[in-house]
Amino acid sequence: MTHIELTKAGVDYPVMRSGRDRGRGVGDLLGGTIFKMESRTFVRALDNINLDLREGVRLGLIGNNGSGKSTLLRTLAGILPLSRGTRTYSGKILTLFSTVAGIDLRLTGLENVQRLAALHQLDPKRIPDVVEDIVDFTELGDFFDLPVGTYSAGMRARFGFAFMTALEADILLIDEVIGAGDKRFHSKAEKRLETFTASGGIIVVASHSTAVLSALCTRAVVMRKGRIAFRGSVPKASAFFTASETGGATGDDPSAEQPAA
CATH class of the missing domain: 3.40.50.300 (P-loop containing nucleotide triphosphate hydrolases)
Known part of the structure; x- marks a missing residue:
């Protein structure tokens, strides 16, 4: 339990x-x-x-x-x-203590998802579903293909929250x-x-x-x-x-x- x-x-x-x-x-x-x-x-x-x-x-x-x-x-x-x-x-236990924890601001949203997935040892077969979930939840649109460094604080919060809650x-x-x-x-x-x-x-x-x-x-x-x-x-x-x-x-x-x- x-x-x-x-x-x-x-x-x-x-x-x-x-x-x-x-x-x-x-x-x-x-x-x-x-x-x-x-x-x-x-x-x-x-x-x-x-x-x-x-x-x-x-x-x-x-x-x-x-x-x-x-x-x-x-x-x-x-x-x-x-x-x-x-x-x-x-x-x-998973933690979300910072909107940029583990995130490379130079990489795009998609590239960061792939990087974070590797860091969290996520099954590669799950990555497409996680990407789809994050795109839907964050509503980042075209920003998902831009460097995370261009995101506002709110956009980073949505991105980080969506990724962490997509994990098991x-x-x-x-x-x-x-x-x-x-x-x-x-x-x-x-x-x-x-x-x-x-x-x-x-x-x-x-x-x-x-x-x-x-x-x-x-x-x-x-x-x-x-x-x-x-x-x-x-x-x-x-x-x-x-x-x-x-x-x-x-x-x-x-x-x-x-x-x-």
Whole structure:
């Protein structure tokens, strides 16, 4: 059964300083808080994270820059090692963290599909179907035969999303890039993700746009300083986040102790 789980998970980074100001802002970059142990400085990027995601979950991550959203995604992906706690999963994980990850901007859309297919060890017999799917989904038209470097941010987002979701996967982790698309793209992406989760897949999306998360996700967590401050439906999580930004919510919500899925 497809699942991914973090139990009491924590991620700490040692900060190397060579000058008085070096390392300032690292906590904001990574998420979490800065602390000192003996003579060393650390960033606690994630602290006591508990997530148990099962088949069919579409989870959104809400939070400001530095809240820990991207760190959490990379921890779920196994890119960042845990300092504490455990990570278990079952299924194939794919990530979409950048619209240009693995893409050669000098190559055309078609050439990039062929290149990415080789990188992901896609069966060559499937490539024509994948190309047809991407052309249909992205609606790039003649741009598909032009270098990807000529694409707008939204076009790159459609291209990257279409390719990654055309691959066979069980868990899809997406960081911000989906927000670059327009309303039509979000509508098509929503339908594709619904199909993905209906077949048992798991999706985790980080975005600054609560509108995007409302369209794509059924549940959400609010991240604050590397911790989960709230979890629940997307509307309730969005309301909690907005209230916390305006001073209306000052502490962790009791529902944060309930399962996210």
